[in-house]
Amino acid sequence: MRKVFISTVSLQNVKEYKYKSDVYPESSPTAYPITIPFENNCSKGDKVLVLSIVTHTEEKNISLDNYNQFTNQVKRMADGIGVDVEFMEIPMTPVIKNDSAQKLYKGLISALEDDDEIYADITYGFKYNPIVIFAALNYAYQTKSGVDIQEICYGNLYDGTPVKQEPNPELFDVTSLFYMNSLSNLAGAAQLGGDIDLIPLND
Numbered sequence: 001m002r003k004v005f006i007s008t009v010s011l012q013n014v015k016e017y018k019y020k021s022d023v024y025p026e027s028s029p030t031a032y033p034i035t036i037p038f039e040n041n042c043s044k045g046d047k048v049l050v051l052s053i054v055t056h057t058e059e060k061n062i063s064l065d066n067y068n069q070f071t072n073q074v075k076r077m078a079d080g081i082g083v084d085v086e087f088m089e090i091p092m093t094p095v096i097k098n099d100s101a102q103k104l105y106k107g108l109i110s111a112l113e114d115d116d117e118i119y120a121d122i123t124y125g126f127k128y129n130p131i132v133i134f135a136a137l138n139y140a141y142q143t144k145s146g147v148d149i150q151e152i153c154y155g156n157l158y159d160g161t162p163v164k165q166e167p168n169p170e171l172f173d174v175t176s177l178f179y180m181n182s183l184s185n186l187a188g189a190a191q192l193g194g195d196i197d198l199i200p201l202n203d
Helices: 035-041 062-081 100-111 129-143 175-189
Strands: 002-008 047-055 084-092 116-121 148-156 170-173
Touching (some): 002 035, 035 062, 047 062, 116 129, 129 175, 148 175
Parallel strands (some): 002 116, 116 148
């Protein structure tokens, strides 16, 4: 089994914060929320793939600087835990074209394998990135053997706090949205007629 951590690297300057999380209350401060599930779900001896969506331009850009800082942070964590980590980029251009989403989708599904345990962060990136990530994970979940979508998270930095004050960032677990979407697909395939009673809701 391989653990896969998927995220998009920000094109803007980022800052480290301590993210509030009921699931991971003791996580290290970070500018890259995917490091929170990485830090808390990796164990010594794990085989890990860190899959990053990175914007490339002809000249050096903020995304590449952020990616360098991000990989350095992950390497330090990996060394401390004792995991074997591989880094892989999905390069994207800053200009959105008609086939941009399709290229990202293909890049994601080509990197995923049978028996992967997948964690994803949808904090940064173009507006379509979360949709494409969900679609690619759904494809892997439906077509590959033993794939487990363990967690999809989102780091919310802005909660209405005045701009001049420090924000109170929080990490949200939105994995249930993925399984809700997968259940909707299965319901459609089985022609269940849209029975909403089949959709599990948290109390």
